[in-house]
Amino acid sequence: MIIKKGEGCCSPEPGSRIRGFIQPWILLLLSEKPSHGYELLERLHSGSPETPMDTALLYRTLRQMEADGMVRSGWETGGNGPARRLYEMTGEGVGCLHAWTMNLRRTRERLDEFIAVYEERFGDGGRS
Amino acid sequence: MIIKKGEGCCSPEPGSRIRGFIQPWILLLLSEKPSHGYELLERLHSGSPETPMDTALLYRTLRQMEADGMVRSGWETGGNGPARRLYEMTGEGVGCLHAWTMNLRRTRERLDEFIAVYEERFGDGGRS
DNA sequence: TCCGCTATATGTCATACTCATATAGTAAAC
DNA sequence: GTTTACTATATGAGTATGACATATAGCGGA
Numbered sequence: 001m002i003i004k005k006g007e008g009c010c011s012p013e014p015g016s017r018i019r020g021f022i023q024p025w026i027l028l029l030l031s032e033k034p035s036h037g038y039e040l041l042e043r044l045h046s047g048s049p050e051t052p053m054d055t056a057l058l059y060r061t062l063r064q065m066e067a068d069g070m071v072r073s074g075w076e077t078g079g080n081g082p083a084r085r086l087y088e089m090t091g092e093g094v095g096c097l098h099a100w101t102m103n104l105r106r107t108r109e110r111l112d113e114f115i116a117v118y119e120e121r122f123g124d125g126g127r128s
Numbered sequence: 129m130i131i132k133k134g135e136g137c138c139s140p141e142p143g144s145r146i147r148g149f150i151q152p153w154i155l156l157l158l159s160e161k162p163s164h165g166y167e168l169l170e171r172l173h174s175g176s177p178e179t180p181m182d183t184a185l186l187y188r189t190l191r192q193m194e195a196d197g198m199v200r201s202g203w204e205t206g207g208n209g210p211a212r213r214l215y216e217m218t219g220e221g222v223g224c225l226h227a228w229t230m231n232l233r234r235t236r237e238r239l240d241e242f243i244a245v246y247e248e249r250f251g252d253g254g255r256s
Numbered sequence: 257t258c259c260g261c262t263a264t265a266t267g268t269c270a271t272a273c274t275c276a277t278a279t280a281g282t283a284a285a286c
Numbered sequence: 287g288t289t290t291a292c293t294a295t296a297t298g299a300g301t302a303t304g305a306c307a308t309a310t311a312g313c314g315g316a
Contacts (some may be wrong), residue, residue: 003307015274015313016146016148016149016228016231016232016235017146017147017235018144018146018147018235018239019144019145019146019147019271019272020144020271020272021242022272022273023240024134024144025242028242028245031183032248033296035295036294037295037296038293038295048238050243054274055295056297056298057272057274058272058276059294059295059296059297060296062217064298080282080293081281081292081294082279082282082293082295083295085295089259090277098250100144100267101242101243102308103144103271105243106178107144107146107239108236108243109145110179111147111239113176113238114149114156114229115236117164118156118225119289121156121160147302147303148302148303163263164264165263166262166264169263181263182306182307184265184266184307185266185303185304187263189303191265195273208262208312208314209261209263209311209312209314210262210263210311210312211263211264211266213263213264229293240295254309
């Protein structure tokens with residue numbers, strides 16, 4: 001259930017997403033194997049079908065990450081369909097992924113703290 | 129360790145914060161007792177001293193939440209120091225807090241999924 | 257009266273995200 | 287042979303959120 005505009009009191013809130021979460025996800029997926037944008041979209045979608053990824057955000061983020069040195073790309077022609085830009089992670093990208101994950105662990109701690117305080121006050125509503 | 133501007137590859141990332149996290153925190157704190165902006169700042173700060181809250185964001189968010197009907201406020205004079213705007217949660221705000229927390233639970237699930245995939249690939253680095 | 261603390265507020269800017277739209281190659285259907 | 291669908295990348299415009307600076311003002315103590 002994603003809360004949309006005008007649906008409720010927290011309508012401006014698009015589901016409490018984590019800022020910049022797409023970048024570590026891209027790095028994590030690329031750490032498994034090199035991939036192109038459209039394939040990353042599908043891999044991200046299969047991981048969380050309820051929150052489809054925006055193509056504009058993905059492609060722009062990839063270009064930015066390349067400018068920042070986290071990934072590098074090259075055109076891959078010869079397959080069927082249009083040419084695809086194949087991305088792979090750089091050594092710097094690996095370091096980024098580790099640093100980002102440390103940040104995300106702290107984010108999870110803050111989130112856990114919130115939920116703990118909430119449940120202490122209101123109960124866990126049947127959740128374990 | 130918060131990664132600051134120019135410190136590393138993920139320098140544009142100010143610590144992987146959750147979008148709009150301040151609003152449910154405000155509601156959760158107000159569910160304990162009515163409070164004014166400055167006091168909310170201190171209560172938020174005591175909860176996470178490593179990420180100080182921006183005053184501009186807090187005060188503007190409070191006014192926006194009041195416009196949205198989640199909280200209401202009144203001036204409190206008579207104490208020492210300048211007048212303070214005392215906020216309390218509305219019934220609508222309670223509903224918001226519950227809805228937001230549901231969103232945050234899903235956010236935590238996505239975060240857990242990321243960290244699980246990361247640890248599966250790189251190990252947990254000595255963390256339990 | 258100057259400084260520090262309390263308290264609220266606005267101005268401005270950058271970034272992240274959303275939505276719409278453009279472009280183009282391939283392959284199958286009609 | 288052209289229309290449709292899928293694959294694939296990209297840009298333009300607009301909004302939302304957050305970051306940083308600064309303004310204002312009451313109060314108490316040095």
